[in-house]
Amino acid sequence: MLRLNLFIFACGHHRAAWRHPDSCVERLGDIGYFEDLARTAERGKLDAVFFADGQSADNVADGPRWFLEPLTALAAMSRATERIGLISTVSSTFYTPFHAARLVASLDHISRGRIGWNVVTSMFDAEARNHGFDSMPDHAWRYARAEEFIQVVLDLWDSWGEGALLHDRKGAYADSSAIHPIHHKGEHFQVDGPLTVPHPPQGHPVLFQAGASDQGRDLAARRAEAIYAVAYDLPAAQEYYRDIKRRVRSAGRSDPVPIMPGLVAYVGSTDQEARAKQRELDELLPSADALRQLSMYVGQNCEQWELDAPVPALPPLEKFSGPKGRYATILRIIETERPTVRQLLGRLASGGGHCTMVGTPERIADEMERWLLNEGADGFNLMPPSLPGGIEDFVDHVIPVLQRRGLFRKDYETSTLRGHLGLARPACRNTSAVAAGVREGCG
Template identity: 45%
Template sequence: MSTSRRQLRLGAFLMATGHHVAAWRHPGSVPDAGINIDHYVALARTAERGLFDQVFVADSPGVWHKGDEESFRRQGRVSHFEPVTLWAALSQVTKHIGFVATASTTYEDPYLLARKFASLDHLSQGRAAWNVVTTSADNVHGNFGLAAHPDPSTRYQRAHEFVDVVKGLWDSWDDDAFLRDPASGVYFDPAKVHALNHVGRFFQVKGPLNIERPPQGHPVIVQAGSSEDGKELAAASAEAIFTAWTSLAEAQAFYADVKGRLPKHGRRPEQLLVLPGIFPVIGATQAEAERKWQALQDLIHPSVGLNTLAPFWPLEDLRKFDLDARPPYYPELTPGVNSRAHVVIQLARREGYTVRQLYQYLAGARGHWVVRGTPQTIADRMQEWFENGAADGFNVMPPVLPLGLDEFVDQVVPELQRRGLFRTAYEGRTLRENLGLARPESRYVTTSPTAAHAA
């Protein structure tokens, strides 16, 4: 295999018991997975055995639920680890896999976040990544003493400033600032430490950070979201973007759009990896894959299914709907509807789904791309998107864990390797190196010898 050939990037998107909303009821899952460290150790090691670039967990600063008590008590995702803490532990039982942790620019503090992720990068020896989110859920503001959830425009304006502050704090110390010379008694060079002294609309942060520059320079910056604001944030500062599309044409349009925004930020297309989600249901035959899919669908309680539609229709209307008829109307696309809702509504219109069919689709992958078939079929579809301007790789979303990840690693990864699309060994030591991303220079690096260490 030619070492110069473009290679797929693969992330394992781990949702405790699996991505299907009823996964916790499946015999192939671990019902207490959200707080079971042995479960996550096994998953991280499986992903590393499969030579994945990274593992990723979503997170929210509040409970994942919006709906009635009946669906709430059947929700299997209400208890789960905080991701940075989890990844710090797993970094000690792995050697190569990268760790993507979600953290909100709306509800976190930039200094504390910069310190946490710098620490994770040191603990993992250069395998940390931050998934930048602005938090779309409107039910968490009360956890932080706020009267209301900020509007999308304000959240994204804050996010741009937040990311810039964090990156500046990561540059607080030059790479060679620490001498640690017992003979002279000099521990570090004060000329190589920088106070950020940031004063902006949302933040005033002096600095410097109280931990030296991360091994990767900056942990990898990831962004999840496909709205206009999300695409602009990704183009300005992200190095990978997680997204959700259900057709090749939509994915191609998004890929071209977000890559086309990079030049105005002084960036090149290869500096941002586009990684759509894929929800693979794997069978030895197509018929077996369909049976496995249906077995999962049969585990969905109607109250839980209807609750997945709560962002698009009022619950009081949903309860009146005939589950086996099309909804009486489809909501119009409005500026206040988030990017995932746009994908879902477009899908429903295109396919003419009944209420039950729509909630069954969403219960599986929440609007991500569902592919059912043999390992060869799934590899075919991934190759099609990869080679036709729709993806640089994928966020693999196993329906049930650990079963689904084992199947993908043991059956689909070898097929991708046979086609020369995926690595047979890790190329580098850090996550950046394995993703093919350059290590960023400090903002204080200059060619001027007299100004080289100006704070």
Template identity: 60%
Template sequence: MSRALKQARFNLFIYGAGHHQAAWRAPDSHAEQLADTGYYVQLAQLAERGLLDAVFLADSQAVSADAAAAGPTWLFEPFTLLTALSQHTSRIGLVCTVSSSFYSPFHASRMLASLDRLSGGRAGANIVTSMWDSEAQNHGRQSLGDHGYRYGRADEFITVLRQLFESHPRDALQIQRDLVFTDAGQLREINHAGEHFSVRGPLNLPAGPQDSPVIFQAGSSGQGRDLAAKHAEGIYSVAADEQMALEYARDVRARAQLMGRDPQALAIMPGLVTYVGNTLEEARQKQRRLNNLLPTAQSLAQLAVFIQQDTSDWELDAPVPALPPLEQFSGPAGRYATILRLIEIHQPTVRELLGLLAAGGGHCTMVGTPSMIADEIERWLDSGAADGFNLMPPSLPDSLDDFVQLVIPELQRRGRFRTAYEHRTLRENLGLPRPVRREKLAQPV
């Protein structure tokens, strides 16, 4: 008997007019509609027509320091926007960023449980610690705190979040008019008293159709990987190529196993930027079109910061000049290592390197025909580098439409992607198990 082919999973990461920094500058971009709910409804419905697993909204709690030139980032508060999208879609999952640095667990769990019920079991949350002190300064604090503090708070935050989701099971809602509305014996106080949070519980809303929203994480540091291995059900990873993705997946799964979890009960989804054309040249032309819109001086100056050398006289359409090896670099190593990896993989001109950094940063970029991109996706699936991908279209909605119209049918022909939604909840469509409820949270209410 032949072994079933591993199925691809896809998440749409909605970001402004597209993930390429110059996408909003294109004459035909939808930049004027980014504060219009209808634009996001259109994207979510297009993703649902493509049978994608989820749409994902990231978030920031502050205006970018480079807002004038960098273009749009996060306009709508994601819970509010996803609630609107839930009423215009029926099957696609709805995932939003939740900052453990700014939310309390009770507030976040109540909002997530509400979204889960409003959408019929399609909610998920990407738990982050946030990035910038400017965000903390909008919440009455001077800084986010050091790495250890932020990840300690995030660990406790997710632990309490899960306990709250378990504290009010679906079956507690009885509605027997002559007897009882809620079976209070099934409710549990969690009575959590920790370093960062004190929460009594229970949650004042019964669990939804998938019992609890799906928890995502995107940790890349050692502490981030531990957090993902301990708590995450889905992981948005960063990888410039298949080998980098495979190393990450093996590491996180090994950490999960050491923590007593099933290492295969994780959906690891690296970011993916695609330029798709009916021919390779057509796909490359789509990439060049966006790259040519980048403000040259600004992009070179940003690159100079990353590599800590003057780039102002670099010739845009010449190969990237030789850079020192990583062990000789004294600046921030993570981004520099990614740049070296991108140069090794793509052998780009300077302009092309600026474009690769502008569209997804260190995430994988695939350029080609539907067949070429499907070949790459299959390799990543079969090697164990990915269970699916967090799609980061360089231009929206055009690049998403190309993927849905061209790549999805090719994967379906190969038996690698669904031809209809099999289930109604995000958890089931991702192939994730239901959480096991612990019976002894605390005393019944």
């Protein structure tokens, strides 16, 4: 079965989506907008909805990025839904473990076991300067902190045994012998514990990660229970998929660890209608701004390029001196799709290096099935170019095709995010009990 999440981002993942006459840009401060999106995703029986997060406000004239703080929004969305999972990004660089453990465990209780947390190390200096740093700490420091951060959060969740709450009105509220401090003292954190929130309903809310660098892939392979990925096409997806699965096995794990690349889908009743939807958004993109951005990506002045002409020849990757990852993706898009300049700008404005599928529901389902059956993906993190229309199109037209083929559930069979993803419940690992060689207090 495919695993499918809805990645909610403002008015959609196309940078010009907010400019469309049908966008909900005026509602981004209205929690009802996000509740409606979650209910649509739940109607489609998706595994979860997901929020990324950012810690700085940059280039605000270009369009909306962040508005409501995501953990706060998920608390409200959990009350507007019943089954769908709810995932938010948490920065291990800017949060502390106690703060994160308390927030996420509280949400797991509020939602009755539907919470996931996507741990990131963050990456921009502008974000760092909002949290007491002069610039972003180096890569190795951030990943060492992330490793310790995750361990401390898990220990805090397990500082309460599952049977610790007694609710004995004539005796004790809780069994103090089942609640223990963690006495953590490491390189980055000193945390006594125990947590102020009892053991979460899922044991541990589901841990997502998106490791791309070598160090990030290792961390994801050791720790993640599900992984977000970036892959432009099936060969790139297969390289990442096979590498991560190998690292998971090398880490001694037998967990499924589903891998979910991002997917930008334009759905139409015909291929022509789908391409028209794509072109409509592309034409709303301010070309001068987009060409200036492209100039930075490719290391040359693109501002005089003709929008509806083929992309001029670019130097090969080995002769490019700038950031090579994005440049390599641009070269692959040009080689594979032969786009016009306008089409290339639209592709980069809608999902960047993520897979893009344009066509009928059957054509999109065909391609998703091909990735699933050929070690490209266990599912997808859906990135609709426009919201709410993009997810409504997918739920109403693509999901039924996947269901008829037996590739996606027709109804929820479980009530927790861990259950939706087919993940085992982790055994409670009470820190003090483990140190003593026993598991007292863990139900």
